[in-house]
Amino acid sequence: MTDEDDTMLNDPDRQRLLDAARAAQARAYAPYSHFAVGAAVLDDQGRVHAGCNVENAAYPQGVCAEAGALSAMVLAGSTRVRALAVVGDGAGLVTPCGGCRQKLREFAAPDTPVLVGDRHALRAQFTLAQLLPDSFGPENLSS
Template identity: 70%
Template sequence: MTVLDSLLDAARAAQARAHAPYSRFRVGSAILDEAGAVHAGCNVENAAYPVGTCAEAGAIAAMVAAGGRRIAAILVLGDGDALVTPCGACRQRIREFAAPDTPVHVAGPGGLRRSFTLDELLPASFGPDNLA
């Protein structure tokens, strides 16, 4: 099994557990950390819409809670015909823990659809190094 297969399996399992009673749009995400561990998250909606949590945020929180500090790769899985890339806020969340060349994989029900680098999704970004 490849790393990409492991990320896709973890994201699928998380997506199946998403709490999306309002949009009915389930998203799963999985992160490979610097030690090779995989951490997953799903979207969790809330009746007060701005209070919900994206799948990527959940995966990042799981990584940090488990002791991971760097994102080596991330995969986002969503349904539908369009690419389900991280929202702007999640791109910034990913930036906190990832390098510009970190792969961001986007998948759908049939598997991998496209891969980007973080820098392609969030060019000229503001991050921790700006505060050094």
């Protein structure tokens, strides 16, 4: 493997992602569920983009933290995710929801690392393919 390999994620980048996701979690707007989530993506230029969940009184209109992070990345001019981190509290792992796994797939290869943590620690690491096996992606529509 080389440093350019998508599966490589060094310790400083891992920490940057978790720190950014935790800072975003602290800004979550979750007055209904009181379940704050933060996410951060590392793009192909080494930049980190974060997002938090933003709930809505019309519940289905709320958006996930991962969606916010991906929007920030696209706005900043990148469409390539090298790694994603998501953090939330509670006993269970706060992994990306099904919809966010597909949203991430648009910009991330199947071997992209997905870090799952909380305020204190990295709790698990997956690849996108583990979370979304045999996925449908942009390649399916390219001729």
